[in-house]
Amino acid sequence: MPAVVVFDCFDTLVLSRPLPGAEHFTACVADALALDPRQAGEVVETVLGAVLTAMSDPSALQPPTLGLLETALRERGERREQVDLERALWQGLGCEDPGQYTLCEPIAEAMGRVAAAGHTVRLMSNCYLPGTLMRRLLQGLDVPEVYERALFTADGGPKKPDPRAFRLIGQGAFEQRVMVGDSGELDIEPARALGWDTVRVNPAEPDPAELLALLEL
Known part of the structure; x- marks a missing residue:
């Protein structure tokens, strides 16, 4: 049965320099x-x-x-x-500054493969930009538009690592839920506590092999 795979944005799907002061x-x-x-x-x-x-x-x-x-x-x-x-x-928040945000191409490509295989792709991000601007940023970076739903915390509501945020973005009749993110504290540990599978991404050396193997892609 297809899984729901939730991708973190910053330092997972999108690489970012430190925010302007x-x-x-x-x-x-x-x-x-x-x-x-x-x-x-x-x-x-x-x-x-x-x-x-x-x-x-x-x-x-x-x-x-x-x-x-x-x-x-x-x-x-x-x-x-x-x-x-x-x-x-x-x-x-630096969205007009060259190089402030860049696409993490290996993870973006893997996200496209996950969706093409019939799994549901969603995004979840602790962020300062509201959803309208987050979508504009992602589109400008050529993030594959294969995600079915997104939870951007700057629109208001629970945020990672709050279990309520994970339950919101993981809603649906799925037998498998997967969290893909860079932070052990914010992404991996809270998802694992809810029984999700997890894949941790190292932004310095992003490698989607573990995710692709988990989903047998």
């Missing part, structure tokens, strides 16, 4: 949203502070990034269109 984020927010540097700094501090607080607690729900940004602006008497908010996040 708060100073870069602030400059992008100021530019994209036409704010003075002081206001932009306050907004960034509010948004990043809320996300990092949630990230530090494994069982805390992650607040939606766009909602945080919109609320931080509204509290300062500022309102912006969603397209402007998305542009601020896109630029602030």
Whole structure:
């Protein structure tokens, strides 16, 4: 019977350099949203502070990034269109910086083979970019569009390693569930605790052989 195979995004399917710092984020927010540097700094501090607080607690729900940004602006008497908010996040998180994000070709190719064999492919990522921007990023990197569903935590809700996140993305009548990721703490251990098969990826030397052997491909 076909399995559901869940791929982590960053450092598994997509390789990333360290994220730009708060100073870069602030400059992008100021530019994209036409704010003075002081206001932009306050907004960034509010948004990043809320996300990092949630990230530090494994069982805390992650607040939606766009909602945080919109609320931080509204509290300062500022309102912006969603397209402007998305542009601020896109630029602030380095999506226009050459080489910030690159495709992990061996894992992407394996993902395509998994789907072609009739298995269900899904994505799950602890991220700062909302789903609309995550899909834009993945499309721009030529990630195979074979995934049937995705859980991007910046849209709000449970995140890895919370079992609720794994149960959400693993929903369905599957006899086998497989988690593919780089982090033992966030990807492998929580999935294994739920009885899933797991494949750990080393981003420095990504090799899909274990996954392909597990699925007999």
